[in-house]
Amino acid sequence: MTELRLAIWDVDGTLVDSRDVIQACMETAFRGAGLPPPEYDATRRIVGLSLGEALGTLAPPDIGADQLAALVEAYKQSFVTHRTAPGYHEPLYDGAIELLDQLKADGWLMAVATGKSHRGVDALFEKHNLRSYFDTVWCADDGPGKPHPFMVEQAMGALGCAPQESLMIGDAIHDMAMGKAAGVRALGVSWGFGRADELASAGADEIHHDFRTLTQSLKAFAEIRPVKAPGVNEATG
Secondary structure, three states: OOOOOEEEEOOEOOOEOOHHHHHHHHHHHHHHOOOOOOOHHHHHHHEOEOHHHHHHHHOOOOOOHHHHHHHHHHHHHHHHHHHOOOOOOOOEOOOHHHHHHHHHHOOOEEEEEOOOOHHHHHHHHHHHOOHHHOOEEEOHHHOOOOOOOHHHHHHHHHHOOOHHHEEEEEOOHHHHHHHHHOOOEEEEEOOOOOOHHHHHHOOOOEEEOOHHHHHHHHHHHHHOOOOOOOOOOOOOO
16 A cells, blocks of 8 residues: 655754744843843753743743733744844755755655744745745644644644654654654754754654755655555555
8 A cells, every 4th residue: 555755844943043043032032021031052942832832931930921922022023123134044954955855856745843933934935935845834823832743633634644654853852742742753853952862852763963864764764655646545446
């Protein structure tokens, strides 16, 4: 029996190097709210969570609901300001576009499952011309965020894929936890926000340190799952 194959991608820290801009936005937002900005080591641990949960984790424990809401809005505005500033730099990782090209040529289905908003994803897709690679996109504003399995389950459901036909690829412990909760194979990458030991502790089935070995892993996954067109039933009788 032939099967589908689906690669579900995180974005920040996996496809795009957003480490500097996210930390800069955090510092701007917190200072604007009169709060001490978080250190990078604290910021990197919450990347992937929905924005409200992430900022609530970084903010002082006694922060009020109104102040937290204002902090969320300050972060959103900070991101817009940084994104439109001269010299703004949020590059794709070396090897990312080549792997996306290869997977698309080989007939993979591809999805996004990200803590970014749709507005943030749209801006990123426009900047790097990525929209054509992805068959479905699920964001923090669609429903429960990471590590809840909602986004992975919705991606599989939208494309008619089963867990054994699907992979979650991400750089954060929340990506690994989300993938495992949805019953899919979770591939961690160490070049983003999460450390390799943290990804392993979060249940990563594999950990990759460059796109070369990630490409090899996806090729091996595909070799035991020959591709078929979505919605096509095999003949019987």
